[in-house]
Amino acid sequence: xxxxxxxxxxxxxxxxxxxxxxxxxxxxxxxxxxxxxxxxxxxxxxxxxxxxxxxxxxxxxxxxxxxxxxxxxxxxxxxxxxxxxxxxxxxxxxxxxxxxxxxxxxxxxxxxxxxxxxxxxxxxxxxxxxxxxxxxxxxxxxxxxxxxxxxxxxxxxxxxxxxxxxxxxxxxxxxxxx
Amino acid sequence: xxxxxxxxxxxxxxxxxxxxxxxxxxxxxxxxxxxxxxxxxxxxxxxxxxxxxxxxxxxxxxxxxxxxxxxxxxxxxxxxxxxxxxxxxxxxxxxxxxxxxxxxxxxxxxxxxxxxxxxxxxxxxxxxxxxxxxxxxxxxxxxxxxxxxxxxxxxxxxxxxxxxxxxxxxxxxxxxxxxxxxxxxxxxxxxxxxxxxxxxxxxxxxxxxxxxxxxxxxxxxxxxxxxxxxxxxxxxxxxxxxxxxxxxxxxxxxxxxxxxxxxxxxxxxxxxxxxxxxxxxxxxxxxx
Ligand SMILES: Cc1cc2nc3c(=O)[nH]c(=O)nc-3n(C[C@H](O)[C@H](O)[C@H](O)COP(=O)(O)OP(=O)(O)OC[C@H]3O[C@@H](n4cnc5c(N)ncnc54)[C@H](O)[C@@H]3O)c2cc1C
Ligand code: FES
Ligand code: FES
Numbered sequence: 441x442x443x444x445x446x447x448x449x450x451x452x453x454x455x456x457x458x459x460x461x462x463x464x465x466x467x468x469x470x471x472x473x474x475x476x477x478x479x480x481x482x483x484x485x486x487x488x489x490x491x492x493x494x495x496x497x498x499x500x501x502x503x504x505x506x507x508x509x510x511x512x513x514x515x516x517x518x519x520x521x522x523x524x525x526x527x528x529x530x531x532x533x534x535x536x537x538x539x540x541x542x543x544x545x546x547x548x549x550x551x552x553x554x555x556x557x558x559x560x561x562x563x564x565x566x567x568x569x570x571x572x573x574x575x576x577x578x579x580x581x582x583x584x585x586x587x588x589x590x591x592x593x594x595x596x597x598x599x600x601x602x603x604x605x606x607x608x609x610x611x612x613x614x615x616x617x618x
Numbered sequence: 619x620x621x622x623x624x625x626x627x628x629x630x631x632x633x634x635x636x637x638x639x640x641x642x643x644x645x646x647x648x649x650x651x652x653x654x655x656x657x658x659x660x661x662x663x664x665x666x667x668x669x670x671x672x673x674x675x676x677x678x679x680x681x682x683x684x685x686x687x688x689x690x691x692x693x694x695x696x697x698x699x700x701x702x703x704x705x706x707x708x709x710x711x712x713x714x715x716x717x718x719x720x721x722x723x724x725x726x727x728x729x730x731x732x733x734x735x736x737x738x739x740x741x742x743x744x745x746x747x748x749x750x751x752x753x754x755x756x757x758x759x760x761x762x763x764x765x766x767x768x769x770x771x772x773x774x775x776x777x778x779x780x781x782x783x784x785x786x787x788x789x790x791x792x793x794x795x796x797x798x799x800x801x802x803x804x805x806x807x808x809x810x811x812x813x814x815x816x817x818x819x820x821x822x823x824x825x826x827x828x829x830x831x832x833x834x835x836x837x838x839x840x841x842x843x844x845x846x847x848x849x850x851x852x853x854x855x856x857x858x859x860x861x862x863x864x865x866x867x868x869x870x871x872x873x874x875x876x877x878x879x880x881x882x883x884x885x886x887x888x889x890x891x892x893x894x895x896x897x898x899x900x901x902x903x904x905x906x
Contacts, residue, residue: 461619485719499721504654572721
């Protein structure tokens with residue numbers, strides 16, 4: 441069965457037709473050519489495919505694209521822009537929080553959400569929130585350091601802006617990212 | 619995934635009508651965290667999926683004086699973060715923090731969680747101990763089942779193929795009932811439980827007025843031994859009685875050997891975790 445859907449991806453509105461059995465990950469990579477979300481386990485275990493749907497991290501490998509109709513989707517491509525990176529992205533660079541970087545988009549998006557919810561998480565809170573994002577290169581120490589460092593840099597930590605939940609910004613062009 | 623048609627009813631009545639129409643050719647879709655895996659592995663191949671997760675209002679969490687009602691489409695994360703749940707059923711919120719990972723909890727629904735009826739679920743022991751029940755809709759109208767009635771065996775519930783869970787009702791715990799959920803994972807720390815124990819105690823002065831102990835993952839249905847609970851009732855907390863209760867649960871456990879441990883190992887872990895859970899509940903109830 442085909443579904444007419446409207447997906448707002450990184451602030452850009454896409455009207456498209458998706459089949460019932462397509463996952464959000466297939467649509468992002470196959471149709472929209474956004475390759476930041478990757479597939480690894482395909483079973484909600486690893487976090488390589490992490491995508492924000494209405495501001496919440498989900499496994500796009502296991503989320504039906506048709507369910508995303510009318511929702512706001514943010515992938516790593518929409519979190520920051522070259523020259524205007526998200527604080528979490530800056531911190532990952534500064535702390536060398538990756539080796540191969542396969543896990544990095546998922547790690548960064550999950551960390552960005554954590555900091556939206558909890559602007560000053562403890563190390564244990566970081567580990568608990570991010571336990572479902574696996575890094576095969578075991579950069580965990582640097583990742584936790586980077587998230588802690590980013591916590592101090594989040595803009596407007598006192599006034600929640602909810603940018604990760606941002607709806608449509610404009611029909612084409614870029615969203616305001618985060 | 620083999621192609622299927624995703625049907626998106628706007629109300630529970632429509633969902634129930636679609637179930638009646640398509641019968642065994644249809645499957646309900648909750649958060650889909652589990653079902654999409656089963657679909658990809660071709661363990662199930664329905665022609666229709668009926669999406670109940672996005673039915674407006676079915677994710678409501680509401681309460682009156684006696685009952686907390688969780689709409690079947692409430693996500694595990696929404697329940698975990700609900701102020702009402704944290705205030706009235708803190709053990710449920712605590713147990714939820716250990717379920718899978720954040721992405722699973724953001725999509726998985728309480729209806730799908732219970733309907734899946736895997737013995738390794740974290741919430742059934744807690745919800746059984748709290749006396750929760752499910753509201754079921756289908757061709758036969760409304761039906762209510764206690765969780766004890768709902769769970770029949772491995773991956774099996776008492777629901778007819780044309781029925782859906784519409785809500786979960788949790789009675790407000792009586793004042794003074796204090797508990798814990800202790801989860802043991804023999805693989806990674808955010809794995810499904812090897813053994814999960816919910817223990818609740820209520821104190822009357824220095825004596826135990828009430829004990830509720832339910833163990834998950836080690837038998838075809840959540841394991842509750844009322845005769846063992848009775849050994850504690852009316853008594854002061856004493857290590858001999860707690861050890862005997864724990865031994866009885868260990869003996870009654872009937873676990874399947876798997877990558878998380880042998881039968882014998884799981885029985886022993888059951889005994890140790892029942893003891894620790896009762897001790898922790900006693901501390902919270904002011905008995906230790
Ligand atoms: C990677 C991963 C790790 C997990 N780890 C844990 C863990 O540590 N502890 C734990 O307790 N659980 C764990 N779970 C399971 C999770 O908690 C949910 O139980 C599971 O995802 C099912 O919920 P769902 O809403 O996704 O249901 P779905 O996957 O949509 O459906 C599951 C089943 O329920 C049926 N169903 C759905 N909604 C209803 C309804 N309203 N009425 C009747 N039937 C319905 C479906 O037809 C299907 O048979 C894990 C799941 C995954 C994918
Ligand atoms: S690929 Fe989706 S969680 Fe691993
Ligand atoms: S950097 Fe290689 S998987 Fe994390």
